[in-house]
Amino acid sequence: MRERHLRTAHMVASVLLAYPDERLHDGLDVLAAEVTGLPAGETRERLAAFLTHAAATDPALLAAHYVATFDLKRRCCPYLTYYAYGDTRKRGAALLRFKHALRAAGFELTDGELPDHLAVVCELSARGAVRQARRLMTEHRAGLEVLRAALDEERSPYAGVVAAVLATLPPAGARARETAARLAADGPPAEAVGLEPYAIMEAG
Template identity: 60%
Template sequence: MIGRRRATSALTDAECAVAWQAASLLLGYPDEELLGRRPLLRRAVAGLPPAVAAPLTRFLDHLDATPPPDLAADYVATFDHRKRCCLYLTYYAYGDTRKRGMALLRFKHAYTAAGLILDDGELPDHLAVVLEFAATGDADAGRRLLSEHRAGLELLRLALTDAGSPWSAVLDAVSATLPPLTGRHHEAVARLAAEGPPEEEVGLAPFGGDPSLSGLRPDTSGARR
């Protein structure tokens, strides 16, 4: 039912959708298109509960106060040059191993089942893509994918926080839309932090590798909606 509050979150389904869509956009490369959406994002975020609105607003303030070239350079330094700040969720649990390929298929199948297809050259586990799917595709399936990779999300949030990255605020907001961490999750985070992802270099074809965002689009080839 639209508007109901979940026992695992202080947000309604509609509020989660707004929060996920905003976070998806804010995790994108800070180009002119994203910066032009700041007024719209501020209006959307203002109606959310404080646990989500406050960190997203804090990040929007950072966008306002930072010159675009500095934002772009910081984005590349953070997400392209730091493995601990990887935006691809399956990387944390599987690294570049054969098992990761199967995990990626789970994301792709979830999108297909919702009648959506991913643009060529994009990996389906990019956090911004998963958040967009949860917001606009299938909320329950999107929430499950995020929850299944809760340990990786938390490790990413902690890495951004430790680095003093402004993007940590966006991860704080995403975490606030999900159930609290359990003891099992804390153990998984500690294990990932100590051991790192598995190492076994393999190709990920046919999933591509371009981290461009907002790649979900309706499947017009007859896929089920």
């Protein structure tokens, strides 16, 4: 996939993976047109399918599903460093890499969101830092695979969006597959340090 297509795919995914507010619902037609311009393949099909679902779903129901899935189920966590480091002190250092990548691209978060949220990393790519964003996602591919599998088990349409993002990355190697299997079985490391938003999340 060409860089301009990657930026488009990640731009759409960043909107879809954020809380479904007016930005999503007012922009459905524009997003659908952007997706139509992508090359045929899994990424285009998955993004188009979610847009069809969003257009046919009551906005309040979609928002409620988003909160119930991403905010209240630990296993469906959209924060990439969580899978590798859990709520441990090592996670702080990992977050710095994401912060530095955003800052180098001139991208400053102003809404209090953590820099490793998948929607934020996708937006980083959409803003032009494709190589940096893909590297961060590839480094945390095992976590992304666990997230997609958890969303599949929840029968959430968001599984398709995560699958669309995964399809823009290089194929998973044996190490990533082994790590994903271990994380799915054992979960992330445990060492509670009171990091939000995990303190309010239940084991899902």
